[in-house]
Amino acid sequence: MIRAGCSALLGQVPHVITSRSMAVSLQVSTSHCLFDEPLQVKVLGLSSGQEVTLKAAVTDEGGETFTSLGWYQAGSHGELELRQSPAMPGGSFSGVEPEGLLWALKPQTPLRRFLRRNVQTPLRLELALHQAHEPLGCLLATVTQERSFMREGVTRSLVREGKIRGSLFLPPGSGTFPAVIDLYGAGGGLMEYRASLLASHGFLTLALAYFDYDDLPKNLGGLHLDYFREAVEFLRSQPQVNNQEIGVIGISKGADLAISMATFLPGIKAVVSISGCAANSFVSLQCDGFTLPGLRFDPEKIKLTESGLLDLSEAIDDPRDPTYEECLIPAEKSSAAFLMLSGSDDKGWPSAAYSEQLVLRLRGHGKNVEYYCYPGTGHLLEPPNFPLCQASNNKHFGGPMLWGGQPKDHARAQEAAWQKIQSFLSKHLM
Structure with a gap:
């Protein structure tokens, strides 16, 4: 888990940053899992009703980056949980879609198919939480997850x-x-x-x-x-x-x-x-x-x-x-x-x-x-x-x-x- 605030925009994002105004945490259930397993994401420390964007990104073996955006509004206690929180219209998907950040990924280059030929190396999923929707506001937090095609021991x-x-x-x-x-x-x-x-x-x-x-x-x-x-x-x-x-x-x-x-x-x-x-x-x-x-x-x-x-x-x-x-x-x-x-x-x-x-x-x-x-x-x-x-x-x-x-x-x-x-x-x- 990495915590960050808007001050991160002033330079390189260190491994751990804590905002002066708030401590926002972006969490995934595990740092390493199989590619076909559910995605469990939770956000804590937002303001009640705060509008944020979750951005997902993966890069394939050819260097092509696939991204998706989920537009969300925090609950009354400043929380988000993708298994329960609906995505707002306007992003890459809408409604309660826990895996939406994965299946809605799109390439920067049109007509590029997402494939994985090297199954021995995990795929690195990068998640970033931003304020606002369009345009994206400042970076609040980031987290990464490795998603493998081979379980340990295969x-x-x-x-x-x-x-x-x-x-x-x-x-x-x-x-x-x-x-x-x-x-x-x-x-x-x-x-x-x-x-x-x-x-x-x-x-x-x-x-x-x-x-x-x-x-x-x-x-x-x-x-x-x-x-x-x-x-x-x-x-x-x-x-x-x-x-x-x-x-x-x-x-x-x-x-x-x-x-x-x-x-x-x-x-x-x-x-x-x-x-x-x-x-x-x-x-x-x-x-x-x-x-x-x-x-x-x-x-x-x-x-x-x-x-x-x-x-x-x-x-x-x-x-x-x-x-x-x-x-x-x-x-x-x-x-x-x-x-x-x-x-x-x-x-x-x-x-x-x-x-x-x-x-x-x-x-x-x-x-x-x-x-x-x-x-x-x-x-x-x-x-x-x-x-x-x-x-x-x-x-x-x-x-x-x-x-x-x-x-x-x-x-x-x-x-x-x-x-x-x-x-x-x-x-x-x-």
């Missing part, structure tokens, strides 16, 4: 086993753990933040890259089921895995790959599809003795919004069209349980309709499937406290791509979905 090891490339996250403690393969979408590369958080909650997790990483192909194409079979066999062979059946979680293109894995490969007991599709998308998947065609992407069907954003929602063949039936994944052949998650405001593609298509077919075959569609939620359904990215530059499509979502609704969905994911995986893999 270990990370790079995987270069045969053809597979990725990283393995082992939960703390002895014994065995439920095991999960984690797949991201058509952006490529190796994404580890969801896998590291899953390991922090007790799941042995393999973050699996499948293109544009290390010596893997640079472009999405030439996918072969053997690569994913090798990953399944590698994970199942780990001595810390609690049984021979594992889970797979995927988002976007990674979701239909997860469904294909559960359909054509043995040893997969649970599948989580996030913003996924009922069909194989973009490129063909070479399987044992046959090829599963991919829904085609047609650049000429990309629409340009009034604000200059690329709308790709209709640029891929519609899997509900009987013309593309051969691209559908015959998931009814799988013995796995399925959890399907989508957003009603997905602008990447209509994942709600695509997910419903698969859910209906699975239920028609008596399969175990749960489905949740979240209102006002976009394509990039991430773990809790990730700020909404409604649009971002996409190197593969050559411009700023629209993802969709409304900030408050999307934040609610991320929190709810994260709990559903953990409960589902625990139920079927423990």
Whole structure:
């Protein structure tokens, strides 16, 4: 905790400053926590009804700073507690939103997506309390909090086993753990933040890259089921895995790959599809003795919004069209349980309709499937406290791509979905 007064504006802010007129304290519940944990902030020592602004800031690995503002009015005893005190209209959010300072973060550079590639180093959250709202008044107090993606005791090891490339996250403690393969979408590369958080909650997790990483192909194409079979066999062979059946979680293109894995490969007991599709998308998947065609992407069907954003929602063949039936994944052949998650405001593609298509077919075959569609939620359904990215530059499509979502609704969905994911995986893999 750091205390400060308006005199701090006269020069460098020391580690501890006490105002002559008042002693204002800005407190967080803990100095170090997991990224997905709730944010608990309290302010004491204000005047009754005093109007103040809480400013949050984080800086990503590329040096981009994301900020948010919460406008507040102190209670009758000069106190604020974000779990109870409503934010006033005019800031980055309004109402009682304890995590609003996190999910409302926005970059200084437009169309910059908040990502965390280095999960071994905590993210530093800086909070500053100012008098007034607009313009900001003098600085009253500051405090910092480290938010980690790896709980103490979680270990990370790079995987270069045969053809597979990725990283393995082992939960703390002895014994065995439920095991999960984690797949991201058509952006490529190796994404580890969801896998590291899953390991922090007790799941042995393999973050699996499948293109544009290390010596893997640079472009999405030439996918072969053997690569994913090798990953399944590698994970199942780990001595810390609690049984021979594992889970797979995927988002976007990674979701239909997860469904294909559960359909054509043995040893997969649970599948989580996030913003996924009922069909194989973009490129063909070479399987044992046959090829599963991919829904085609047609650049000429990309629409340009009034604000200059690329709308790709209709640029891929519609899997509900009987013309593309051969691209559908015959998931009814799988013995796995399925959890399907989508957003009603997905602008990447209509994942709600695509997910419903698969859910209906699975239920028609008596399969175990749960489905949740979240209102006002976009394509990039991430773990809790990730700020909404409604649009971002996409190197593969050559411009700023629209993802969709409304900030408050999307934040609610991320929190709810994260709990559903953990409960589902625990139920079927423990």
